[in-house]
Amino acid sequence: MSIPGVERSAAEPLGPHLRNLPDHDGTVGDVGGIGWHVTDLLLPTLTLRRSALDHNLALFARWCTEVGVDHAPHGKTTMSPQLVAEQLDAGAWAITAATVAQARLMHRWGVPRVLLANEVVDPVGLRWLAAADPGFEVYVLADGAAGVDRMSAAFADAGRTLPVLVELGVPGGRAGARTREEALAVARRVAEAPGLELAGVECFEGVYPQDRAERSLAQVDRFAADLAALLVDVDRLAGDRAELVLTAGGSAYPDRVVAAWQDLPPLSRSVRKVVRSGGYLTHDHGLLARAAPFDLRPAMELWAYVLSTPEPGLAICGFGKRDAPYDVDLPTPLRGPRGPLDGCTVDKLNDQHAFVRHAGELAVGDVVAFGLSHPCTAFEKWPLVPVLDDADTVVGAVRTYF
Incomplete structure (x- = not known):
């Protein structure tokens, strides 16, 4: 269903308060049509994978119908009018909030x-x-x-x-x-x-x-x-x-x-x-991957540059606690420009630096994609989240309001 909050947020002008976007004179609604690739963005950035979102929405809606239950997904997970609207379109009976302030905002969106x-x-x-x-x-x-x-x-x-x-x-x-x-x-x-x-x-x-x-x-x-x-x-x-x-x-x-x-x-x-x-929508590479009973696909990734390789086996990447959730699991290196990073681990985060242990796979200037754990504490850090297709082209964006 169309809710007014989507149209209002789509009309918001872009600017430096949206820290992961390059300078552009358009609006939030324009982001998907500019032709940006993920590497055209200001990194670090959280992103969502369009194909995974679509898969998860359809799978969970189908399951609810098959077992005869209604769905009131936790809107507090994303606090995004665009994603809430997609959940309502998929048949959600209600949206769940945790506070009056969240309920008030959802009412303003038109839920x-x-x-x-x-x-x-x-x-x-x-x-x-x-x-x-x-x-x-x-x-x-x-x-x-x-x-x-x-x-x-x-x-x-x-x-x-x-x-x-x-x-x-x-x-x-x-x-x-x-x-x-x-x-x-x-x-x-x-x-x-x-x-x-x-x-x-x-x-x-x-x-x-x-x-x-x-x-x-x-x-x-x-x-x-x-x-x-x-x-x-x-x-x-x-x-x-x-x-x-x-x-x-x-x-x-x-x-x-x-x-x-x-x-x-x-x-x-x-x-x-x-x-x-609520977490079904984006799933993750940690908590929900271990616990969820369905064949969901992780939609969240965090992208960052390797800033430094100051010691053998150590790469410092340009993100930290201000950018990624760390309350359940630390981020998981997924892939770099030369392929999967199965042997790499993040063993510590500072405010804006990640300590990545590797066996020679990483070099300064590499762009690395990380998997995350716990969507609730990922979305709250990003006022705008670009949405990617499977070629890593930006095809949209969602606003969050925490």
Whole structure:
């Protein structure tokens, strides 16, 4: 679907604030038609591979249809109106946000429905939600009485109700009621609270190790089954609401949560099963490559020059912590001008320098492509990300807004 945020960002003028582009008098929307090759850009730069994006969008949409679930991908992964629009075009039921500020921006882009997968307790954020356009549908989470009471106070006289999903958590995890009994007490509180509507249940199974080890799979399966059991209890409290939402499914275990939901008992209303995978779109060469259950293709690469070879076996490349994610894995050298770099590793990053260990494959002035791990902390570093075809020609660009 076309959303206004795409047109607005496409009309933005280029300039030095977009640090990876050479000087040009055009707009963001012009980038794909200039004829640049990746080596015409100011390196370092993050890029996206068009063919991989298309493959991942189609694969995940097809899987959702086959298993009978809806998709509300994490828009906070990319915070890009262009990529959000592509996800909506591929059939996404909603876009997931983590904060009111993200939901507000998505509303400005024209996203019609946001699943705000977090508790909201701050007065400023609650006032914005209460005053938002009535046509903008937004769901939030609750895991305790204090949060429910704060939301109810903000919405009691708002002239609209706020759909609330009860969040189930695990001991030692992040937010979420720690037991099914505690979650059920939260559900009762929501059902009785002025201005709120009990709309379903939610969990995030990514609190367990994202390694697909047998122990991790068993924990995820049990957690997703507990959430389904909680939904049965919530069904008895949800008044005359026509539909309940059952949602989980990050990027590592969507297949496991969907499998755990296959045999729900009959309920008094329809159930919308929603997975929220966001990293599927770009995939990666690290965390998601190890954990994702599907044949996805990594779309992200980071390109940089070799600046120096000051010691045998050491190349200093022109990127660092300001340019690449390093919270899960360090970048992986993929290829240079003479082919694959299978024996090379990055063993340290400074702010703007990468220490690359090699066996003579690299020389000063070489352009090296690196694979990355964890898209969430890659996109946040780049206000504009060029999109490449398979010949490394720039065929477009996406803006991000962090």
